[in-house]
Amino acid sequence: MSKEYESLPREALIELLKRRDSQTPYGLVWERQGIASDKSLNRDFVGLELDIEQSCGPAPWRNLIIEGDNYDALRNLVSTHAGEVKLIYIDPPYNTGRKDFVYNDSYFDSANRYRHSTWLEFMYQRLRLAKDLLAEDGVIFVSIDDNELFNLGLLMNKVFGESNFIANVIWQKVYSPKNTAVHFSDDHEYVLIYAANRDSWRPNPLPRSAEQDKAYKNPDKDPRGPWKPSDLTARNYYGEGRYAITCPSGRVIDGPPPGTYWRVSRTKFDELDADSRIWWGKNGNNIPALKRFLSEVKQGVVPQTLWTYDAVGHTQDAKKQLNEILPKARNEDVFSTPKPLQLMDRILRLATKPGDLVVDFFAGSGTLAQAVMQLNKEDGGERRFILVSSTEATESDPTINLCRDVCAARVRRAAEGYASAKGAQVEGLGGGFAYTRAKRIPAHRLEEGLDDVSVWSYIQMKHHHPLTKLGASVSVSRWNGEALIYVPVTTAMMKAVLQEELEQHPQAIVYTWTPAALVGIVNENNLREVPIDLTRGFRFGKLEGAQA
Numbered sequence: 365m366s367k368e369y370e371s372l373p374r375e376a377l378i379e380l381l382k383r384r385d386s387q388t389p390y391g392l393v394w395e396r397q398g399i400a401s402d403k404s405l406n407r408d409f410v411g412l413e414l415d416i417e418q419s420c421g422p423a424p425w426r427n428l429i430i431e432g433d434n435y436d437a438l439r440n441l442v443s444t445h446a447g448e449v450k451l452i453y454i455d456p457p458y459n460t461g462r463k464d465f466v467y468n469d470s471y472f473d474s475a476n477r478y479r480h481s482t483w484l485e486f487m488y489q490r491l492r493l494a495k496d497l498l499a500e501d502g503v504i505f506v507s508i509d510d511n512e513l514f515n516l517g518l519l520m521n522k523v524f525g526e527s528n529f530i531a532n533v534i535w536q537k538v539y540s541p542k543n544t545a546v547h548f549s550d551d552h553e554y555v556l557i558y559a560a561n562r563d564s565w566r567p568n569p570l571p572r573s574a575e576q577d578k579a580y581k582n583p584d585k586d587p588r589g590p591w592k593p594s595d596l597t598a599r600n601y602y603g604e605g606r607y608a609i610t611c612p613s614g615r616v617i618d619g620p621p622p623g624t625y626w627r628v629s630r631t632k633f634d635e636l637d638a639d640s641r642i643w644w645g646k647n648g649n650n651i652p653a654l655k656r657f658l659s660e661v662k663q664g665v666v667p668q669t670l671w672t673y674d675a676v677g678h679t680q681d682a683k684k685q686l687n688e689i690l691p692k693a694r695n696e697d698v699f700s701t702p703k704p705l706q707l708m709d710r711i712l713r714l715a716t717k718p719g720d721l722v723v724d725f726f727a728g729s730g731t732l733a734q735a736v737m738q739l740n741k742e743d744g745g746e747r748r749f750i751l752v753s754s755t756e757a758t759e760s761d762p763t764i765n766l767c768r769d770v771c772a773a774r775v776r777r778a779a780e781g782y783a784s785a786k787g788a789q790v791e792g793l794g795g796g797f798a799y800t801r802a803k804r805i806p807a808h809r810l811e812e813g814l815d816d817v818s819v820w821s822y823i824q825m826k827h828h829h830p831l832t833k834l835g836a837s838v839s840v841s842r843w844n845g846e847a848l849i850y851v852p853v854t855t856a857m858m859k860a861v862l863q864e865e866l867e868q869h870p871q872a873i874v875y876t877w878t879p880a881a882l883v884g885i886v887n888e889n890n891l892r893e894v895p896i897d898l899t900r901g902f903r904f905g906k907l908e909g910a911q912a
Contacts, residue, residue, distance in 0.1 A: 392518035394481040402486060403468045404435040409810060409895075409902055411818030412440060412800040412825070416833055418768060420776040421796020424830035424841070427733070428750045429775065431767040432802025434725040437752040438493035440802065441723070443903045444825040445750075449497040450720035452504040453711055453732055455703055458511050459483040464701070470759050484515055490725065491523045496903070497723060498560035503530065503715050506556045507703065513554055520558050530557040530565070535707065536673045539680070555671075555711075567714045569664020576665065580658040586640060588660075593643050593653035596633075597624040604629035612648030627654075667714055677704025686729050688785055689777050690770065702728060708735035718745025727751035730771040734778040737793035749797075751775070772799055798831040810895045816852045822898055823850055823875050837861050840872075847872035854881035862886075 372380070412430065419425060430437045457465035461474025467482060476482065494504060504524070508516050521529070533555040541549035559565035580590035597620045598605075605625030609617045620626050626633065636642050636654065643653045673681075682704040708731050716722060718740075724732045733749045740747055753767035781792030800821060805813035820834050829843040838861050839850040847869035851858055854876060863885060866872060875892045876882055882891060 392484070392515070392522055394484045395478055396481070396485055399478045399482045399485055400468065402435075402489065404433045405489060406436075406804060407904065408436075408804040408806050409814075409899055410436045410440040411803045411805060411814060412821045413803050413815070413817050414821055414831060414833060415799045415801065418772060418799035419797060420772075420779055420799070423798075423832045424843070425796055425798035425832075426746075426748050426830040427795060427797035428831065429727070429730075429733075429767065429772050429797050429799050430750070430752045430802055431755065431765075431772075431800070432752070433754055434490055434752045435493070436802040436804055438490060438497075438725055439902070439904060440822075440825075441750065442493050442496045443901055444822070444828075445721070446496050446903065447499055448721055448828075449723050450499055450502050450717075451712070451715040451722040452494055452498065452502070453506075453708070453722065453724050454494075454504070454726045455507040455701075455724075455728055456487060456726045457483070458509045460509070460511050466754070466756055466758060469757075480512070480515060483512060484519055487516070487519060488523065491519065494723075494725065495523055495560070500561055501564040502560045503565050504558050504560075505711050505715070506558075507535075507553060508556060509553045510550075513556075516556060520556055524558040524560070528559045528562045530559055530562065531669050532556055533669050533671055535671045535676065537679050539673050539678050567667050568717070569662065570667055570710075570713060572663060572665055577658060583646070584640075584643075586655070586657075588657050591643075591655040591657045594656045596627050596652055596654050597621065598627050599624055601625060602627070609633070609652060611650070611652075612644050615649055617651060671707070671710065675706070676710045677706035679704070681706065682731070685731075686774065689734075689774055689782060689790075703731050705731060705735050705738065708732050709739060712736060712739050712747070716747055718743060718747060721748045721750070723750045723752075725752040727753040727767075727771050730775045730778075733775045733797070734793070737775075737778060737795045740795065741793050751797075768799075772797075800831075807899065810899065814895055814898075816850070819852075819875070819894055819898065820850050823848055826898075826901060827873070838865065840865055840869075842869070849874045851876040851882065854878045859885060 430440075459465050459472070459479065461472075461479070463471045465472040465483065467486060472479065472482060498504065506516065506520070517532070534552050535555055536552050538549075538551050541551065543549075577590075580592045582590045602625040605627065606619045607626065607630045608619060611617065628636065633642070633652075637652075641655045643655050644650050679701075682702040685705055686702045712722070712732075712735055716739075722732065722736060727733070730751060730753075733751055736747050736749045739745065751771060753771045755764060755768070756766040757764045775797060779792050779795045779797075782790050784790050803818060805818075816839075817834050820839050821831060824831055824841050827841075827843075827846065827848055829841045829846075829848060832839070832841055835850075837858055838852075841848045847865075849862065849865055849869075849872045851862055851874060859882070862874070862882070866874075866886070871887070871890060873890050873892060874882065874886045875894050875897065877894045879891045879893045
């Protein structure tokens with residue numbers, strides 16, 4: 365409480381608080397009481413069941429694809445990876461009314477009067493968890509179109525704070541106008557960018573392009589290399605910025621044009637000229653210009669908020685890329701709105717460094733993961749990804765599994781290599797992933813609902829180990845100098861295996877359902893009890909005002 369209120373009597377303080385609470389706050393308000401409750405919201409423990417068959421590459425797996433509702437997956441991730449994610453990118457449903465928003469196992473009715481409020485509540489519950497995932501210098505990029513842009517902006521202000529807004533990028537998604545448009549051709553979408561902490565996050569400069577470097581020439585064969593001329597005049601007043609100059613040809617320039625000033629003083633100008641940094645033109649008769657050398661400019665480019673299709677791709681690129689890597693019959697009409705790889709590459713270059721963890725909890729066709737593997741191969745980085753995708757099954761079509769048949773299938777083919785649509789063999793990018801399914805387990809049924817696979821996955825993730833499959837007896841994971849051991853049952857045989865492992869790793873952290881049976885074998889400080897130690901660290905998000 366502020367010191368100015370500490371001296372107030374109780375009655376005065378109560379009156380002050382009542383007056384404050386009666387005032388309508390500025391910000392986004394939606395009809396939370398009138399909308400149908402989201403069936404995904406629950407207070408259950410969430411485990412991850414590893415599917416070896418659907419996983420890609422050999423264990424241990426540092427990348428992860430989670431099949432299931434992203435509300436469940438996010439609560440699991442917040443419990444194991446809070447504050448560690450450098451980049452979140454999501455491409456949520458745009459709520460267009462054209463079967464893009466699955467809500468409570470069916471497509472949301474666009475004629476429903478609560479259409480926007482339902483979407484906002486759906487997004488709020490997931491964004492508040494996403495906020496907890498971000499590192500102090502982390503950032504979130506969200507794709508959106510006109511249908512919910514303004515609502516999303518206010519919602520992001522509410523969750524991440526208006527002061528953490530970074531930019532609203534315009535992405536030119538098509539390369540030609542739609543002549544059938546009634547009013548305007550819809551040519552662009554947006555990417556909203558918010559930092560966890562604006563003061564801590566800075567974008568990486570973008571690499572210079574060959575097109576940008578073409579502007580630099582070397583007509584005078586300067587040994588410092590290519591350069592381009594830069595204007596020496598400016599409109600801002602400068603006290604020493606008006607003086608006459610004599611060109612090498614003998615022409616006298618009385619001063620800069622009216623209303624402008626030389627950018628440098630006479631003394632500085634003479635120094636630059638003596639260093640051959642002034643360009644007078646081929647005949648030595650031009651208005652002087654400053655030579656800016658390519659070797660001296662920043663090797664990166666400050667990002668801009670207009671991203672054109674020639675730089676970051678367009679929707680037709682995205683569809684071609686998906687159809688190239690997956691047989692068209694498997695994804696046609698199942699996923700019609702992928703994002704281009706070039707767009708994902710731009711975001712990754714701006715927001716990540718080698719070794720960073722990125723998350724996409726509306727993973728769609730898995731474009732982000734392919735872009736991560738592509739960039740890792742280019743720069744030798746070890747960026748890691750976690751993708752979350754639901755099956756998108758509905759009451760009318762319960763057989764669809766977007767996560768398995770599109771998202772994971774695409775990422776697997778990108779990693780391992782594939783035959784293109786024309787039959788050419790495309791080399792794999794390398795890498796792999798563990799394929800898991802989110803599993804809800806009510807708190808009062810944990811002991812019967814938790815299987816050993818889910819326990820072992822959660823233990824490894826909690827300690828930031830890559831995932832491995834469950835061992836035949838005890839399960840052991842060794843990573844970064846730390847050993848984890850899971851003992852599912854404390855039989856004599858299991859104890860003997862455990863003791864052998866402890867001889868190699870005496871400081872191993874040991875998880876078991878019956879810790880009393882291992883006292884004297886395991887250092888008590890390293891002994892953990894299942895399920896108590898799992899649920900103790902399970903989190904539900906800490907943003908105030910959240911409902912579940």
